[in-house]
Amino acid sequence: MKKLLLGLVAILLVVGALFGTQQYLAAQTGSDTSSDKVLNLYNWGDYLDPDLMTKFTKETGYKISYETFDSNEAMYTKIKQGGTSYDLTVPSDYMIQKMKRENLLLPLDHSKLTGLKNYDPRFMNLSFDRHNKYSLPYFWGTLGIIYNDKYVNGKDIQHWDDLWSPKFKNQIMLVDSARDALAVALITQHKSVNDKSTADLAAAQAKLEAMMPNVKAVIADEIKMYMAQNEAGIAVTYSGEAAEAIDNNPHLHYVVPSEGSNLWFDNIVMPKTAKHKAAAYAFLNFMSEPKNAAQNAEYIGYATPNAKAKALLPKAVRNDHQFYPDDQTISRLQVYDDLGQAWTEKYNDAFLEFKMSHH
Structure with a gap:
């Protein structure tokens, strides 16, 4: 029986993958995705260390429902259509400007953000989002x-x-x-x-x-x-x-x-339709922690905007001018x-x- 069940789970996993979302699975396992213990994250493909997802759930109790896109334009279209209420997504600089202009984003409450001081000031308060009113840097x-x-x-x-x-x-x-x-x-x-x-x-x-x-x-x-x-x-x-x-x-x-x-920057933003704000702030704070940001940077290979995280990276990486150019x-x-x-x-x-x- 166990074997049969495992087979069924494998089929469900495949179906879930085909639908590009784990929401299908969540519905099967009886956890209601509209419940407050979930974070609906819309991100680029392979752009978050899976071990960090597990750690986030363990630490906060929020399960991550992870959906992916392959271009800023595809992400923008889906959010503009408003069919799915994502809690966080990760657009690039110019797209943040566009989404802001079209009123698709919620301003971030800085009093709820615990890791702002960890970011390199060179990568904050940029032209596309002054004072980081709508976004936090993720990779650059x-x-x-x-x-x-x-x-x-x-x-x-x-x-x-x-x-x-x-x-x-x-x-x-x-x-x-x-x-x-x-x-x-x-x-x-x-x-x-x-x-x-x-x-x-x-x-x-x-x-x-x-x-x-x-x-x-x-x-x-x-x-x-x-x-x-x-x-x-x-x-x-x-x-x-x-x-x-x-x-x-x-x-x-x-x-x-x-x-x-x-x-270029890919920053995390909160779409207007976000339903799980506590989960979203928990994730922003979790990813701002130097240890987590450093682990993510090692896994992904892009440069981290988190100065305290960069200090934790191997010397060979953080001193590599190819990926961390000089001032x-x-x-x-x-x-x-x-x-x-x-x-x-x-x-x-x-x-x-x-x-x-x-x-």
Whole structure:
């Protein structure tokens, strides 16, 4: 009988996975998901150490119902539709601005937050959320260049302009993202990554198109796998993806060009529809504890904004300038602003035209 029951549980687990949520299971086990002992968390895939979920439940009594998304836009659409009342979600900087503007977020009561002093002040009170009225930083990172020393001499690829060098013909993998690709071109032309000039955008598009002979592919998540498998000499992607690829291939290195790049944040926010506020504050405080934030950073591989947690990381990690750049480099990094609908479409169109010129 036990075997049969286990089989049934396995089937339920599969069904639960198919529905992308553990709420189905919770309903089966008799714990009502609308009860107050649950936290409905909507997060990126593989973006929280499962051991911390267990520890959180053990410490607080709140079970986590965990659902995942793979893009800011998908998350935004689901929250705007309002079908599920999530207690917390984790948008990036520009998306927090947009959600705030559209009145989709609740302000955080700072008197209920116990770990605010643990965060690095450089990552607080930023343009997309002044005084952290709506969000707490979760992870941060950069856009940069991965290169493989089997094919490329590191000296030849320290700056964005190097990507246009004829010696890199058909060697570059470019992340499939309008903002990031155009940011690279805009920075080489000494413009802001939030530029709203038609002439500057056209010039950036033309500059990107001039890189085309060097572009092997424009792809998304597969970059880290291809780079780990020595498929290309160079890739433009995010620091966390780079960290994962480097873990799997000692020939890879990550560079954040000193002339500037994108600095991005994923912060935790409380959607307007949140039903379990006590659970949400408990989670925010739990994740602000240095020990927990450090454990999560080690598991995920992205940079922690929690200064006390960073101090607990192995020396090799916290002194690694690839992933914790020095102050001088950080001072030249730019955060994306929400460009608004019209300009977002212009950036997307410019990037699409660039991609079509690939054929």
